[in-house]
Amino acid sequence: MVKRFLLIALVLLTALSFGKTKIVFWQFMMDDAIAKEVLEGFSKEYPDIEIELVQLSWSTGFDKIVTAIAANAPLDVVELGNTWVANFAAQGAILPLSEQDLAKYKSFPGMNSAEYFGKYYGYPWLLGTRAMFYNVDLMTKAGLDPNNPPESWSELLEAAKKISQIPGAYGIGLPAGEVYSPWQEWFLLAVWGNNGDVVSKDLKKATLNTPQVRETAVFYQELSKYSMKSKQKDLGEAFGQGKLGFLVSGAWSIGSLAQSYPNLNFGVCFIPRPDKPTGVHASFLGGEILAIPRQCKNIEAAKKLIEYLMRPEVSMIITKHYPGVYPADPKAASDPWFDDNPLHLIFFEQLKTAYPVPPTPAWPKIEDILTNVVDDLIVSYKPVDEVLQRYNAEIQRVLDEVK
Incomplete structure (x- = not known):
């Protein structure tokens, strides 16, 4: 049974x-x-x-x-x-x-x-995604209102100038000299915010030579005069040590900053947009x-x-x-x-x-080119038009290879 x-x-x-x-x-x-x-x-x-x-x-x-x-x-x-x-x-x-x-x-x-x-x-x-971190104490020392962090490019540029006048401080951290971060934090995002891109919608044409990208490059080069330029990891440490007014980074930095620099007084805001009605707080x-x-x-x-x-x-x-x-x-x-x-x-x-980045198989090569664009603009301070024309041609060659 x-x-x-x-x-x-x-x-x-x-x-x-x-x-x-x-x-x-x-x-x-x-x-x-x-x-x-x-x-x-x-x-x-x-x-x-x-x-x-x-x-x-x-x-x-x-x-x-x-x-x-x-x-x-x-x-x-x-x-x-x-x-x-x-x-x-x-x-x-x-x-x-x-x-x-x-x-x-x-x-x-x-x-x-x-x-x-x-x-x-x-x-x-x-x-x-990415957003912008700001140092509350540095903003206060510079006579800025930390309850109203910069919303536009012009506001950020002015704030970076003022903070850079504080001994031992830089207005903003801008990544350079490595892959990914120079365009992710924040050059390409700024291009998107200015209604531009580096590749056309049909993924066939390089668009670094458009007015929207040129405007972005001119602003970015000017902003870099009041910046610390280094690898993103180094910039994160400098921000934690109270040396940077602003830094674009990912949300992982919230926990790492709080843990490694418990006395740091910081906030987070949207990435600033261009000073035009069509400007966007664009991010990656x-x-x-x-x-x-x-x-x-x-x-x-x-x-x-x-x-x-x-x-x-x-x-x-x-x-x-x-x-x-x-x-x-x-x-x-x-x-x-x-x-x-x-x-x-x-x-x-x-x-x-x-x-998101443009959905082209050529992207891994394009992002390497963008790293060179940023380095030439903010490290070597080469003329904007020269940089954009040179690398626009390089991106076009890469796109032509995948047709």
Whole structure:
């Protein structure tokens, strides 16, 4: 009798197991403990869906995803860095969103980084950006109002001039002499804020020689006269030591500054915009995009998982573990966590005017060129027109290579 009962129970459990829909989710952001916390609600809401979670590392994850898609391996949802979306979309490796799905999320910050030639290939999940840090005490010493940090280029330039007159202080820190940071913090962001770009919308033409970029370069070169120019790490330390009035950086600096320099009196504000009606507080957009690979066998179940992960109360769980990445859903602003972390709320609001890099395969080479642009402008002080014409030609050559 006991054996018969156990046999019946085993059959029932097997039937229940076979009755579940299994989806495979490859991701970077959640370790086992966080995944358990995040997915607990999903399991209760969708007991008929089983999730196989695979955690990837940033060092090897991209190559593993490429290999899995090429091999048509079982894969239903995948987390992509936002700069990867264009690569996978161009290869037809991920599915475009339907009009119905797009309507739910098109207004979200970060949706622009899932776009490739008019179609959208993923869902913005967790986003990061840059904002401007300011030293309250230096502003006060310079006769500036720390309750009203600079909002425009002219206000920042004037404030930087005044702070640079304080012995041992610099108006602002501007990165130079390394990859990434010279254009991420803050030259290219300033170009975007001035309604310019370095590549045309169709990704075929270099646009460093446009009036918008020239105006930006002239301003940036002038601002650099009142700056400390070094690697971003060195600038972060100088800001912590009270030597810089302003510094553009990521939200990770909130915690690191508070921990390493507990006596530092600082605030955070939007990145200043150009002095024109069309000027934008533009910033750099990084983030995690949830996509559905072409080989997905359970599209409806995959969408249910994505919609669940996109909920602000769910994605905020990850934010609370990793302050510096934020939900794409604007409704997350009402989470009480931001009441206790107001500096992070500035970053969250800055996402509304954050932009991804142009979705061209030539970007890795273009960003190296932009590093040289910044160094020539603010380290060597070469003539603006000479610098922009030279490197515009270099970007054009790189673009022509990928046609």
